[in-house]
Structures are given as C-alpha cells and as structure tokens.
Amino acid sequence: MSELALIVEDDEDLANIFAEALRSVGFEVELAADGQSAQERLKKGVAPFLILLDMHVPHISGGDLLTNVIKKDERLAKAIVIITTADARMGEAYTELADFVMIKPISFIQLRDLTSRLKPKK
Amino acid sequence: MKIHLDSILNVPVSDPDDSRRRRLLNILMFGAVIAAVAGLAAIILDSFTTQSFTNSERQLVIAGLVLTTLGVVAIYYVNRRVSGQWAALLYLLLLTFIFTFSDQPQQLANGRSLFVYTIPIAVSSLILFPLASFIFAALSSIIIVALASSVSIPPNPIAIIGFFMLALVSWLSARSLDQALRELRTINLDLDQAVTERTQALAESLKRERIEAGRNQAILNSIADGVVVFDRKWNAILANPALKSMLDLPIELIVNKNFRELIEHPRLSPRSRGLLYAMMEHDTQPPSFRIEWGRKTLSISAAQVYDNSKESNTNLGTVTVFRDFTREAEVEKLKSTFVAIVSHELRTPLNAILGYAEMFKESVYGPMNEKQINMSERIMKNTQRLLGLINDLLDQAQMEAGKLTVQMAPLKPAELLENIHGVMDQSVHEKGLRLTSEIEDNLPEILNGDAARLQQILVNLVNNGVKFTDHGTVHVRLFCPHTGRWGIEVSDTGHGIPESELPYIFDTFRQVDGAATRAHGGFGLGLSIVKQLVNLMNGEIKVKSKVDRGSTFTITLPLVTQEADMEKWRNL
Numbered sequence: 176m177s178e179l180a181l182i183v184e185d186d187e188d189l190a191n192i193f194a195e196a197l198r199s200v201g202f203e204v205e206l207a208a209d210g211q212s213a214q215e216r217l218k219k220g221v222a223p224f225l226i227l228l229d230m231h232v233p234h235i236s237g238g239d240l241l242t243n244v245i246k247k248d249e250r251l252a253k254a255i256v257i258i259t260t261a262d263a264r265m266g267e268a269y270t271e272l273a274d275f276v277m278i279k280p281i282s283f284i285q286l287r288d289l290t291s292r293l294k295p296k297k
Numbered sequence: 298m299k300i301h302l303d304s305i306l307n308v309p310v311s312d313p314d315d316s317r318r319r320r321l322l323n324i325l326m327f328g329a330v331i332a333a334v335a336g337l338a339a340i341i342l343d344s345f346t347t348q349s350f351t352n353s354e355r356q357l358v359i360a361g362l363v364l365t366t367l368g369v370v371a372i373y374y375v376n377r378r379v380s381g382q383w384a385a386l387l388y389l390l391l392l393t394f395i396f397t398f399s400d401q402p403q404q405l406a407n408g409r410s411l412f413v414y415t416i417p418i419a420v421s422s423l424i425l426f427p428l429a430s431f432i433f434a435a436l437s438s439i440i441i442v443a444l445a446s447s448v449s450i451p452p453n454p455i456a457i458i459g460f461f462m463l464a465l466v467s468w469l470s471a472r473s474l475d476q477a478l479r480e481l482r483t484i485n486l487d488l489d490q491a492v493t494e495r496t497q498a499l500a501e502s503l504k505r506e507r508i509e510a511g512r513n514q515a516i517l518n519s520i521a522d523g524v525v526v527f528d529r530k531w532n533a534i535l536a537n538p539a540l541k542s543m544l545d546l547p548i549e550l551i552v553n554k555n556f557r558e559l560i561e562h563p564r565l566s567p568r569s570r571g572l573l574y575a576m577m578e579h580d581t582q583p584p585s586f587r588i589e590w591g592r593k594t595l596s597i598s599a600a601q602v603y604d605n606s607k608e609s610n611t612n613l614g615t616v617t618v619f620r621d622f623t624r625e626a627e628v629e630k631l632k633s634t635f636v637a638i639v640s641h642e643l644r645t646p647l648n649a650i651l652g653y654a655e656m657f658k659e660s661v662y663g664p665m666n667e668k669q670i671n672m673s674e675r676i677m678k679n680t681q682r683l684l685g686l687i688n689d690l691l692d693q694a695q696m697e698a699g700k701l702t703v704q705m706a707p708l709k710p711a712e713l714l715e716n717i718h719g720v721m722d723q724s725v726h727e728k729g730l731r732l733t734s735e736i737e738d739n740l741p742e743i744l745n746g747d748a749a750r751l752q753q754i755l756v757n758l759v760n761n762g763v764k765f766t767d768h769g770t771v772h773v774r775l776f777c778p779h780t781g782r783w784g785i786e787v788s789d790t791g792h793g794i795p796e797s798e799l800p801y802i803f804d805t806f807r808q809v810d811g812a813a814t815r816a817h818g819g820f821g822l823g824l825s826i827v828k829q830l831v832n833l834m835n836g837e838i839k840v841k842s843k844v845d846r847g848s849t850f851t852i853t854l855p856l857v858t859q860e861a862d863m864e865k866w867r868n869l
C-alpha cells in the first residue's frame with residue numbers, strides 16, 4: 176500500500192497540479208479544499224504520511240489546523256508537513272512550524288522532486 | 298510770571314549769540330527802567346520831605362529819568378524789531394549821554410562820578426561785541442577830557458588808563474566767553490546730531506523689526522503646517538494655530554510645556570512615542586518621519602537651530618514642522634494594499650498555468666512530441682517572466698509603503714554565488730553566454746546580511762547583464778574594498794549604457810532607449826529595486842559603463858560580523 180498525502184489547498188487548479196505531482200511519485204492523494212474538511216478528515220482517523228498545507232484556506236486557517244489539530248494528534252507526530260504560502264516574508268517565520276516551506280509559485284517539477292526524496296524507498 | 302517775564306525779555310531770533318546779547322540788553326534796560334522809576338519815586342518823596350534838591354535840579358533829574366525811560370522803551374522796540382546791534386549801540390550811547398549830564402562836570406571828570414563810565418565800557422563788550430569796550434573806553438576818555446577842560450581842571454590820565462585796562466579785561470573775558478559758548482554750541486550741535494542719528498537708526502531698526510516680526514507672525518499664522526519651536530531643553534517656546542488645530546489641543550497644553558508632556562499624550566501611538574523620543578535624544582535624525590496621532594498620520598520634520606555667529610556653534614533649539622499626512626497615508630496604504638492583492642491574485646492563476654505547462658513538458662498525461670514539449674517550455678518561460686514582473690511590482694509597492702524590511706542573519710557569501718549559478722546558469726547558457734564568479738580571499742567566510750534580499754539584488758543585476766549582453770561573459774565578484782565594507786560587483790561585456798542615460802538608470806519605470814523595453818521585456822523596475830534595496834542596507838551602488846564595452850555595477854555594503862554590530866542592525 177502506498178503512502179497517503181493530504182493536500183489542503185483551496186485553489187482547484189493548484190490542488191490538481193500538486194495532486195498530480197504527488198501521484199507521479201507514488202503517493203495516494205486526498206484533497207481538502209478548506210480547513211474545516213481537512214480537520215474532519217484528520218479527526219476521522221485519516222493519518223497521512225505527508226501533509227501539504229496552504230496557510231490561507233477558508234474556515235479554518237492552515238496555521239490553526241497546524242497548531243490545534245496536527246501538532247496535538249500523536250498519530251500525526253511523524254507526518255511530514257510542507258507549508259505552502261504566497262507570502263515570501265512570512266515563509267521565513269513558518270520554517271519553525273513545519274518540515275518544509277514552499278513559496279508560491281510552486282513548480283510541479285520542484286514539488287515532485289522534493290516529495291520523491293521524502294518518500295521512503297521500498 | 299516767569300513765562301511773562303521771559304516773553305518780554307527774550308527776542309525770538311535764530312542766532313543764539315544775537316539772541317543772548319539782545320536778551321542781556323533787555324535785562325539791562327529792564328534794570329534801567331526800574332532804576333529810573335525808583336529815582337522818580339525818590340525825587341517825588343524828597344519834594345514832600347527833606348527837599349534836598351532845588352526846583353531846577355529836581356526838574357533836571359525828572360527830565361533825565363523820563364528821557365531815560367522813553368529812550369529805553371524806544372530802544373526796546375529797536376532791539377525787538379530791528380537790530381540788537383543798533384539797539385545795544387543806542388542804549389550805550391544813551392547811558393553815556395545821561396551819565397555825562399547826571400553830575401557836575403568836575404565830579405564826572407575827576408571825582409565821585411568818574412566810575413559811571415566804567416558801566417558802558419564793561420557792558421559794551423557783552424551786548425555789542427568784545428572789541429566795543431575799547432570804543433567806549435575811548436569815548437569815555439574823550440568825554441572826561443572834554444569835561445575837564447570845560448571846567449579848567451587837568452584831565453585824569455590814571456582814569457583814562459583805567460578805562461582802557463577795563464576795556465582790555467572786558468574784551469578778554471567777553472572774547473573767552475564767546476569762544477566758550479561757541480565751543481559749547483559746537484559740542485551741543487554734535488551731540489544733537491548724534492542723538493538724532495541714533496534715534497533715527499533706533500526707530501528704523503525697531504520699525505524693521507516690527508515689520509519682520511509681523512511678517513514672520515503672519516507666515517506662521519497662515520501656513521497649513523504646524524510649527525513648534527523648542528529651546529535647547531525641549532521646552533516649547535512657540536507654536537502656531539495650525540499645530541493647535543492639527544493636534545486638537547489647546548495651545549496652553551503645547552506652549553511653555555516640555556515636549557515630553559506632549560509625547561506622553563495618550564493619543565500618540567507607542568511606536569510614534571518611540572520615534573519622538575529618538576528625535577529628542579539623537580543629534581542626527583532622519584529628515585522626516587511619520588507618527589500616528591489619534592486617527593491622524595502626521596509627518597514630522599525637525600531641524601536644529603545653531604548659532605553660527607559664534608565659533609562655538611551652540612545648539613539653540615529645534616524647529617519642528619508637523620504636516621497632516623492622513624490622506625496621503627491612507628491613499629498610500631490603499632495603493633499598496635491594492636497592488637499586493639492584485640499581485641497575489643495574479644500569481645495564483647499564473648502558478649496554475651506554470652504547473653500545467655510543466656505537466657505537459659513532463660508528459661504526465663502521456664508522451665509528447667518534441668514540438669509540444671518546446672511549446673510547453675515557452676509557456677513556462679513566459680509565465681516565469683510574468684511572475685518576475687509581478688514580483689517586481691509587489692516589491693516596488695512594498696518599498697513605497699515602507700513595508701520592505703531588511704532581516705539580518707549570518708550567511709555564507711559562497712552560498713550566494715552558488716545560488717545565483719543555480720538560478721541563472723540555464724538562461725545564461727541558452728543565450729550562449731558565460732556566467733563566471735569569484736570571491737576575494739580577504740572576504741570573511743561568514744558575514745551578516747539579508748540573504749533573500751542579497752539574492753534578489755544579484756538576480757536582478759545578473760539578469761540585467763544577460764538581457765543586455767549578446768556575446769561574452771557576465772562576471773560576479775565578491776570583495777572587501779576596505780575594512781568595514783564588503784562589495785558585490787557584476788560586470789558584463791554587453792551593449793553598455795550611454796553616458797547621458799547613466800544618471801537615470803536607477804529611476805523607477807525607466808529603461809535605456811524606450812524601444813528596448815519591448816525587446817528586452819520588463820518594466821525597468823529591476824535596477825530601481827536594486828538601488829532601493831541597497832539603500833535599505835545602508836549601502837551604495839555605482840555604475841561604470843561604456844557603449845559597446847559593457848557595464849560594471851559595484852555595490853558596497855557595511856560589513857557586519859560582530860554580534861554587537863548585529864544588535865545595532867536589528868535596531869535599525
């Protein structure tokens with residue numbers, strides 16, 4: 176069974192591109208278009224290997240999701256978190272919160288290459 | 298009484314000597330009239346009592362006294378209306394005449410009445426002119442000789458000598474009196490002149506000062522800017538009405554108060570308070586800065602006033618100008634927010650275009666032929682360019698809004714070069730150029746700087762070099778020009794910049810040769826952003842260029858390696 180990646184991204188096209196990048200390196204992908212649905216899914220027991228988290232999503236922000244849900248759930252302690260943001264200046268501050276920070280625009284190739292390195296070798 | 302007497306005695310003429318003589322003559326005549334009246338009274342009293350005079354004697358004396366009185370009145374008229382000199386002469390002659398008939402000839406020539414002739418001699422030098430005493434000495438001498446011969450007695454030579462001695466003394470004293478008076482008058486005149494000049498000068502300078510002060514006050518009262526003047530200890534000594542309405546405070550709360558009281562006012566934001574305290578404490582201040590006062594944004598510029606007249610060059614105080622910047626600040630904020638939103642909204646779809654193009658190129662949905670891949674690459678490249686432009690606009694907007702800040706952290710210069718190669722190598726290679734780089738040995742391995750901003754500077758400069766170079770090399774050099782500075786140099790072998798354009802190349806939205814904009818792309822923001830970033834880092838940028846020989850951009854920045862220096866930087 177391949178590893179699960181949760182993509183939290185409100186822009187449909189970007190979500191689609193990110194999903195393709197992750198699928199192309201062998202992840203199974205789940206999409207959440209807002210913080211609310213991401214939270215529901217995580218609470219239901221979805222335990223992704225990797226979370227690609229947009230900081231600016233509707234209902235519950237990426238930041239809140241990170242501190243109130245992901246960091247508090249023991250099952251998610253080992254999950255790799257990649258924050259995506261359009262704010263280059265804030266990106267530096269986010270490095271403390273996550274394993275990786277990617278500043279938009281995020282290239283398909285860039286994301287694919289990064290995640291392929293993160294995926295455990297079989 | 299005194300005034301009446303003065304108006305009788307004084308003769309209104311402009312020559313002070315003449316006036317003095319004529320007044321003296323009047324006094325003498327006044328005395329003569331009183332003497333005549335007293336004499337008349339004595340004679341009349343005598344006729345009723347002792348009767349020591351015979352009738353003919355009494356008639357003679359009365360006639361003499363009446364004649365004297367009438368003569369004096371006539372001479373007074375002459376003195377007042379015609380001439381002091383003539384009056385004086387007439388008076389002296391009258392006196393001499395009356396004296397000559399006032400006693401028996403032998404008594405006058407050589408007896409008890411001889412002395413009467415001394416009166417006209419002494420007086421003449423005072424009321425006529427100094428030398429006149431000799432004339433009357435001579436006249437008196439002739440009279441006493443004549444009188445002596447009329448009664449057949451020998452003349453008295455001692456008396457004649459005495460007359461002339463008296464004339465000499467009178468002459469000398471009258472002359473010295475005249476001289477002293479003349480000198481006194483000269484001194485008085487000089488003094489008067491000096492006083493007049495002083496008074497006039499004082500009046501004029503007062504007038505000028507009043508006009509100047511009035512003008513300054515009018516300017517202060519009518520300008521829209523708030524002005525407050527502080528003394529050396531930051532006590533407000535002057536504030537204009539505009540400041541009062543700008544701060545919406547009664548003037549008593551501003552003037553005659555220390556600036557600290559105003560700074561502690563609750564309407565001032567904490568950040569503004571800090572800025573104002575910094576302004577008070579530091580000698581060198583930014584030329585102007587903004588503070589928030591309640592809902593208002595005020596721009597403040599302060600200038601210290603120095604006393605240049607003395608060599609000490611002492612600080613007299615500070616003139617501070619407040620300008621209501623609320624509207625401008627709002628517009629600026631709106632503008633930068635607008636640009637930020639637009640840029641963000643533009644970037645998201647561009648990111649999607651880029652991603653899809655990459656997916657084509659990477660043949661995610663099945664194999665692509667060479668032309669299709671080539672087309673995807675072109676889409677990617679143009680999207681990147683568009684993204685670059687939007688980033689420039691965003692940076693520019695942030696810089697204008699003052700939001701762009703420099704964040705110092707330790708960095709390795711070598712990494713800067715590695716990164717620039719990573720970012721630029723491909724496009725350099727595609728254009729058939731070479732990108733070379735070097736680090737001078739004396740540059741520290743680790744220094745402090747804002748890596749992201751330095752990277753942005755390097756990318757902009759190298760990009761610029763590549764854009765305007767068709768053959769050859771773009772070279773990046775990191776160096777240490779002297780202690781306390783380090784530098785970045787980017788040189789190319791490209792088109793170069795005409796000398797006439799050099800002063801403008803760092804201007805916003807400017808490109809050398811307007812037509813080149815289309816050929817090379819870009820808004821002309823790249824160099825302007827570089828310059829602004831360098832300024833933010835307290836650095837300098839210079840450019841040397843020759844047409845067809847290439848351009849060299851040299852940036853020097855403060856070299857910060859010590860922790861203490863870092864502190865200073867953080868506080869900037």
